[in-house]
Amino acid sequence: MIKQITRRARSSTTTYSMSNVEDTRIAVIMVGLPARGKSLIAQKVVRYLAWLSISAKAFNVGSYRRADTPQPTADFFDTKNTDGERLRHAAAEAAVADMIKWFNNDHGVVAILDATNSTKARRRWVKQRCDANNIETLYVESKCDQEELIMSNIMEVKTTSPDYKGQDPEAAAKDFRNRIRNYEKVYQTIDEDEKDLTYVKLIDVGGQVIINQIKDYLQSRVVYYLMNLHIKPRSIWLSRHGESNFNLEGKIGGDANISVRGEMYAKALPDLVASSVGPDQKLTVWTSTLKRTIQTARFLAASPKGYDKLEWKALDELDSGVCDGLTYQEIADRYPEDFRARDDDKYNYRYRGGESYRDVVIRLEPIIMELERSENIIIVTHQAVLRCIYAYYMNVPQEQSPWMEVPLHTLIKLTPRAYSTEEVRFKGNIPAVSTFRTKGSTAKHQ
Amino acid sequence: MIKQITRRARSSTTTYSMSNVEDTRIAVIMVGLPARGKSLIAQKVVRYLAWLSISAKAFNVGSYRRADTPQPTADFFDTKNTDGERLRHAAAEAAVADMIKWFNNDHGVVAILDATNSTKARRRWVKQRCDANNIETLYVESKCDQEELIMSNIMEVKTTSPDYKGQDPEAAAKDFRNRIRNYEKVYQTIDEDEKDLTYVKLIDVGGQVIINQIKDYLQSRVVYYLMNLHIKPRSIWLSRHGESNFNLEGKIGGDANISVRGEMYAKALPDLVASSVGPDQKLTVWTSTLKRTIQTARFLAASPKGYDKLEWKALDELDSGVCDGLTYQEIADRYPEDFRARDDDKYNYRYRGGESYRDVVIRLEPIIMELERSENIIIVTHQAVLRCIYAYYMNVPQEQSPWMEVPLHTLIKLTPRAYSTEEVRFKGNIPAVSTFRTKGSTAKHQ
Numbered sequence: 001m002i003k004q005i006t007r008r009a010r011s012s013t014t015t016y017s018m019s020n021v022e023d024t025r026i027a028v029i030m031v032g033l034p035a036r037g038k039s040l041i042a043q044k045v046v047r048y049l050a051w052l053s054i055s056a057k058a059f060n061v062g063s064y065r066r067a068d069t070p071q072p073t074a075d076f077f078d079t080k081n082t083d084g085e086r087l088r089h090a091a092a093e094a095a096v097a098d099m100i101k102w103f104n105n106d107h108g109v110v111a112i113l114d115a116t117n118s119t120k121a122r123r124r125w126v127k128q129r130c131d132a133n134n135i136e137t138l139y140v141e142s143k144c145d146q147e148e149l150i151m152s153n154i155m156e157v158k159t160t161s162p163d164y165k166g167q168d169p170e171a172a173a174k175d176f177r178n179r180i181r182n183y184e185k186v187y188q189t190i191d192e193d194e195k196d197l198t199y200v201k202l203i204d205v206g207g208q209v210i211i212n213q214i215k216d217y218l219q220s221r222v223v224y225y226l227m228n229l230h231i232k233p234r235s236i237w238l239s240r241h242g243e244s245n246f247n248l249e250g251k252i253g254g255d256a257n258i259s260v261r262g263e264m265y266a267k268a269l270p271d272l273v274a275s276s277v278g279p280d281q282k283l284t285v286w287t288s289t290l291k292r293t294i295q296t297a298r299f300l301a302a303s304p305k306g307y308d309k310l311e312w313k314a315l316d317e318l319d320s321g322v323c324d325g326l327t328y329q330e331i332a333d334r335y336p337e338d339f340r341a342r343d344d345d346k347y348n349y350r351y352r353g354g355e356s357y358r359d360v361v362i363r364l365e366p367i368i369m370e371l372e373r374s375e376n377i378i379i380v381t382h383q384a385v386l387r388c389i390y391a392y393y394m395n396v397p398q399e400q401s402p403w404m405e406v407p408l409h410t411l412i413k414l415t416p417r418a419y420s421t422e423e424v425r426f427k428g429n430i431p432a433v434s435t436f437r438t439k440g441s442t443a444k445h446q
Numbered sequence: 447m448i449k450q451i452t453r454r455a456r457s458s459t460t461t462y463s464m465s466n467v468e469d470t471r472i473a474v475i476m477v478g479l480p481a482r483g484k485s486l487i488a489q490k491v492v493r494y495l496a497w498l499s500i501s502a503k504a505f506n507v508g509s510y511r512r513a514d515t516p517q518p519t520a521d522f523f524d525t526k527n528t529d530g531e532r533l534r535h536a537a538a539e540a541a542v543a544d545m546i547k548w549f550n551n552d553h554g555v556v557a558i559l560d561a562t563n564s565t566k567a568r569r570r571w572v573k574q575r576c577d578a579n580n581i582e583t584l585y586v587e588s589k590c591d592q593e594e595l596i597m598s599n600i601m602e603v604k605t606t607s608p609d610y611k612g613q614d615p616e617a618a619a620k621d622f623r624n625r626i627r628n629y630e631k632v633y634q635t636i637d638e639d640e641k642d643l644t645y646v647k648l649i650d651v652g653g654q655v656i657i658n659q660i661k662d663y664l665q666s667r668v669v670y671y672l673m674n675l676h677i678k679p680r681s682i683w684l685s686r687h688g689e690s691n692f693n694l695e696g697k698i699g700g701d702a703n704i705s706v707r708g709e710m711y712a713k714a715l716p717d718l719v720a721s722s723v724g725p726d727q728k729l730t731v732w733t734s735t736l737k738r739t740i741q742t743a744r745f746l747a748a749s750p751k752g753y754d755k756l757e758w759k760a761l762d763e764l765d766s767g768v769c770d771g772l773t774y775q776e777i778a779d780r781y782p783e784d785f786r787a788r789d790d791d792k793y794n795y796r797y798r799g800g801e802s803y804r805d806v807v808i809r810l811e812p813i814i815m816e817l818e819r820s821e822n823i824i825i826v827t828h829q830a831v832l833r834c835i836y837a838y839y840m841n842v843p844q845e846q847s848p849w850m851e852v853p854l855h856t857l858i859k860l861t862p863r864a865y866s867t868e869e870v871r872f873k874g875n876i877p878a879v880s881t882f883r884t885k886g887s888t889a890k891h892q
Binding site: 195206207208209210211212213214216217220223224227228352362366369370373 | 641652653654655656657658659660662663666669670673674798808812815816819
């Protein structure tokens with residue numbers, strides 16, 4: 001057996017561990033009653049892997065079922081309903097067939113089968129299909145009896161699921177509870193009979209995690225990520241620092257103070273945040289260790305709410321090495337080849353003695369893990385770092401993320417939902433230069 | 447709360463996740479009957495963290511107990527033996543006191559309390575001591591009922607433990623079994639009563655892992671490492687590729703073929719390996735993706751033993767960027783500042799457009815994890831990469847590791863033991879140039 005393991009673009013990047021996965025094919029099989037955060041977990045795993053440049057895709061059995069049965073009532077999920085049973089099995093069959101096709105035709109690495117897979121028989125059936133196609137299986141059971149969390153998931157589903165679109169919310173919630181009851185009648189948790197399976201049980205939102213028979217490196221990475229997840233509702237706020245003196249001069253890097261207008265943004269930030277935080281929500285402020293983010297966040301930390309504050313070196317701006325403190329025009333003059341190389345492949349280009357976006361993603365991984373462990377967080381950081389974090393939450397392809405426009409003096413609120421991440425932007429209404437640079441441009445400001 | 451989180455030597459290194467730990471203090475409390483691999487686990491965690499430049503230290507209660515009772519018989523461990531009980535508690539007290547002193551005076555980050563801690567009362571007592579000193583506790587229980595593994599640990603202990611030094615092996619093994627029986631009488635596994643504790647249960651050598659209430663990032667990293675461990679006996683063989691044409695010319699980097707003498711080493715390697723592998727031992731060969739390692743390992747892979755073979759990009763030589771293909775003299779001439787900077791801090795120096803040793807350690811982390819998951823492995827790789835892997839196993843400080851001499855045409859066999867890693871070197875007796883360079887030297891060969 002010869003296994004080629006890939007490291008990308010040798011001279012310009014540091015190897016990332018997760019890229020060593022070429023030959024692996026893993027089907028992550030979700031297990032759990034409705035309203036246990038399965039779809040949220042599935043979506044997160046896909047997003048995390050894509051962010052690390054690993055090919056990943058979720059197959060949601062509900063979506064296949066909706067093709068024939070767009071808005072079923074709870075009765076449809078009663079195992080005594082033979083028509084329902086037949087249609088539900090057909091949907092699972094179609095999803096699994098598409099998943100296997102994706103592995104074979106599109107060089108898929110990690111697929112997530114997002115469904116209840118609530119019986120031992122169903123789980124065996126999925127395993128047989130995967131075994132026959134040389135696909136490893138990793139079962140992920142989300143088990144939770146905390147009424148509060150289940151309720152919050154029910155509220156989420158009834159407002160966001162296409163199954164209940166346009167329906168009376170109260171009736172939807174009631175029907176959904178009946179659907180859960182129908183599943184409870186037949187639900188079998190993963191137990192001793194299944195100890196030959198590779199599985200993870202996430203009990204009460206990661207409070208306890210049971211991991212069984214993990215086989216290889218990529219499985220252990222996925223499990224490590226799952227260990228850090230929780231399914232409590234929360235939001236992440238992102239802001240760049242207020243306009244800095246370097247921004248005014250068109251210089252990159254450095255450790256400049258914020259400008260007069262930057263200071264105005266810093267003062268406006270507490271109200272901007274307060275308008276988008278619920279009255280009882282706790283919030284923690286993260287900044288980099290550079291002056292411009294600390295200055296921008298200082299009124300937040302001093303607000304009557306008394307938010308906790310954390311400074312992270314890992315949130316410092318992309319290190320531009322020998323180009324630190326230069327304008328784009330100076331870089332183009334002094335290092336013309338580098339300037340072009342960066343435009344050609346901005347994600348992988350590493351500044352001499354500095355970093356690439358790919359390097360920044362590597363150093364942000366602990367930040368992402370810590371964010372996954374946390375609840376409400378506001379991050380005041382820098383353009384490149386914010387792009388990488390935003391790309392993670394909004395599933396932006398890595399070749400696009402370095403070119404995204406993220407204006408100064410704008411607060412971005414991201415709220416992970418079961419089926420998407422909701423984004424709201426709050427403009428500070430305080431003017432600032434644009435530091436966005438289009439490909440090829442050396443303009444001081446856009 | 448302001449928490450400063452450190453990233454090292456900003457312009458010359460990529461941040462490593464594990465360096466973001468300045469304020470964390472974690473006591474890892476081992477739990478388990480004798481012969482469950484606790485000391486091996488403790489030693490490995492310390493070594494892994496040190497390799498990642500995290501301050502870590504193990505406190506072995508047995509060593510404290512030996513100060514008063516160097517070679518106790520099994521009776522000493524009988525709870526009815528009040529003298530034994532008193533002395534054993536005094537040893538635990540001394541170890542915990544030293545551990546707390548280490549956190550406070552030496553800025554310790556992770557301590558391992560290596561003892562049986564086999565009762566709930568003892569575990570509570572340790573927790574109270576740690577709580578009072580703002581030290582987080584992470585209990586790690588090794589639970590194993592596989593007779594074969596326990597026996598192999600008993601054999602290990604009776605031959606390596608100072609408790610049985612100079613004693614008849616049979617008598618030692620018998621006494622040690624009686625000691626285990628005395629512990630079994632009072633042993634309490636971590637259970638529901640202790641669900642407020644942060645703990646990891648490693649059941650049957652990582653076959654199943656139960657993780658409870660992990661609190662922060664560093665805890666989750668330690669747990670991730672523990673998940674990947676096994677305590678089965680095995681060895682790691684390390685070899686550089688056979689002498690290459692670039693070695694002859696004194697050039698670094700590149701992708702040259704092996705020389706005539708390199709070819710002789712490649713042919714000699716299967717016998718060299720065979721002489722140090724047991725008859726029934728399975729072995730897997732890892733190489734980099736560069737020609738000189740693949741050529742060197744090709745007779746191994748083709749041997750009648752039919753070893754499995756894996757090529758890893760992550761095992762490629764340290765990328766010397768713009769200096770790739772140059773001699774040291776050419777580097778000193780063209781990049782005199784860089785040449786000096788590298789000598790000043792070889793571990794952190796990153797070649798322009800290339801890598802530092804620190805970068806290599808980062809990209810080797812998945813290799814280390816995969817090695818921990820594996821059994822017998824022979825790695826044919828490159829000077830810098832071998833230094834980093836060797837440093838991990840032999841606990842070499844990172845500032846020294848880039849200066850270690852690792853001659854060509856030499857096979858190194860490393861065997862992790864409970865109390866140390868055993869090293870044996872096999873000389874190929876085939877001449878080769880020396881590629882070792884002392885500080886300041888630009889000599890083509892030593």
